[in-house]
Amino acid sequence: MENKVAIVTGASRGIGRAIALELARSGCRIAFNYLSSDDQANALSKEIKELGAEAVGYKVDIKNYAAVNEMVRNIKTSFGSIDFLVNNAGINRDTSLLTMTEEDWDEVIGINLKGVFNCTRSAIYTMMKQKKGRIINITSISGLIGQRGQVNYASSKAGIIGFTKSLAREIAPLNMTVNALALGYIDTDMTSHLSEMQKKKAYEKIPLGRFGSVQDVARITAFLLSDAAAYITGQVIAVDGGIAM
Numbered sequence: 001m002e003n004k005v006a007i008v009t010g011a012s013r014g015i016g017r018a019i020a021l022e023l024a025r026s027g028c029r030i031a032f033n034y035l036s037s038d039d040q041a042n043a044l045s046k047e048i049k050e051l052g053a054e055a056v057g058y059k060v061d062i063k064n065y066a067a068v069n070e071m072v073r074n075i076k077t078s079f080g081s082i083d084f085l086v087n088n089a090g091i092n093r094d095t096s097l098l099t100m101t102e103e104d105w106d107e108v109i110g111i112n113l114k115g116v117f118n119c120t121r122s123a124i125y126t127m128m129k130q131k132k133g134r135i136i137n138i139t140s141i142s143g144l145i146g147q148r149g150q151v152n153y154a155s156s157k158a159g160i161i162g163f164t165k166s167l168a169r170e171i172a173p174l175n176m177t178v179n180a181l182a183l184g185y186i187d188t189d190m191t192s193h194l195s196e197m198q199k200k201k202a203y204e205k206i207p208l209g210r211f212g213s214v215q216d217v218a219r220i221t222a223f224l225l226s227d228a229a230a231y232i233t234g235q236v237i238a239v240d241g242g243i244a245m
Contacts, residue, residue, distance in 0.1 A: 001226060002027035005079040007072070009033040009062060009119055010089025012040040014188040015138065018214035019086055020044060022222045024053035031056050031075040033089065033119075054079075062089055062115035065122075072122035082126045084225045087116045087160075088138045092190060094149045105152045112156035116163060128174055134225045137164050137180040138217075139236065141244040144182055157182075161236050168234030177233035179224050184240025187211040207242030 006023045010016040011032035020030050021044075030048050034041045034057060041057040048055035056078060058071045076082055090112045093104040116137055127133030142150050143157030161180060168178040185191055185202055191211060194202070203209050217239055223229055224237075238244050 001222070004028045004083040004225075005031065005075070005081050006084035006086065006225070007031045007033070007075060007082060007119070007123060008086045008088060009115065010035070012037055012044055012057070014190075015183075015186060015214050015217050016086075016088040017044055018218040019088060019221050020055075021047065021051070022215070022218035023084070023086075023225070024048045024051045024055070026222055026226075027053070028084065029054040029079055031058065031079065033058050033060050033062060033071065035059070035061060035089075062118055063110040065118045068115075068118040069122045072119070072126075076126050081130060082123050082133070083130075084134050084136075085119060085123045085127075086136045086138070086221060086225075087119055089115055090138065090156075092150065092153045094153065096149055097151045100152060108152040109156050109159075112153070113159045113163075116160055120163075120167070124171070127176055128171065131174050131176075133171075133174075133176045134229075135167070135176070135178040136221050136224055137178070139164070139180045139182050141182050141184050141238060141240050144236070144238070144244050164236065165234050172233055177224075177229070179229075179232060179234070180236045181217060181220065181224075182236050182238045182240065182244065183212070183217060184238070184243045185211040186217060186239075187213055205243055206240070207245075210241065212239060212241060 006028040011020040012034035045055040139160040140157040142154040164180040
């Protein structure tokens with residue numbers, strides 16, 4: 001992993017931040033995207049550099065294809081190559097379909113699914129020229145089994161699964177792999193709003209009896225990007241404590 005260039009989207013906090021730091025510890029040079037908090041992005045850059053790795057952050061809305069394309073061009077110019085792409089950025093706007101607005105739908109699909117297209121489409125040309133590259137897409141068990149109040153979110157995450165499998169078939173002849181992680185309950189901002197009673201009920205559904213940590217996700221991401229996972233592609237790996245089985 002030494003000196004490999006990794007792009008991580010949505011990396012200023014939570015899962016993306018943990019992935020960026022894990023890859024930096026493995027020797028990667030990190031380019032990351034964020035949407036809003038300059039303070040969090042600057043703090044991440046500082047922490048990565050303290051680990052002895054390079055880091056550059058880009059404040060880009062991944063719904064905007066032109067902006068994403070420019071970001072990826074800048075990354076290629078600055079770092080010289082693009083080896084890994086981790087499509088992590090995502091949001092949720094949970095509500096029943098009856099009360100869901102068009103904006104609720106468009107924003108979730110735009111960031112979660114179109115964002116994956118924009119980032120992958122922009123980065124893949126460089127990877128194909130190199131005849132090597134690894135892509136990890138962060139999806140959810142909601143895309144596998146559905147969840148009440150998440151029609152928009154589940155649709156976006158199911159779309160990522162189809163995207164992963166189709167692209168894996170397309171680019172396998174070029175020594176490139178594409179895999180997805182279907183996450184269950186992970187201890188992040190998205191789950192912090194749950195009450196203690198809601199958490200207790202969730203724990204009862206999870207065979208391992210706890211929420212996952214961001215490090216659980218970061219470590220398996222690093223594995224799938226490493227040479228140890230060179231023969232794994234087109235897979236959707238549930239990181240969920242067993243809840244979806």
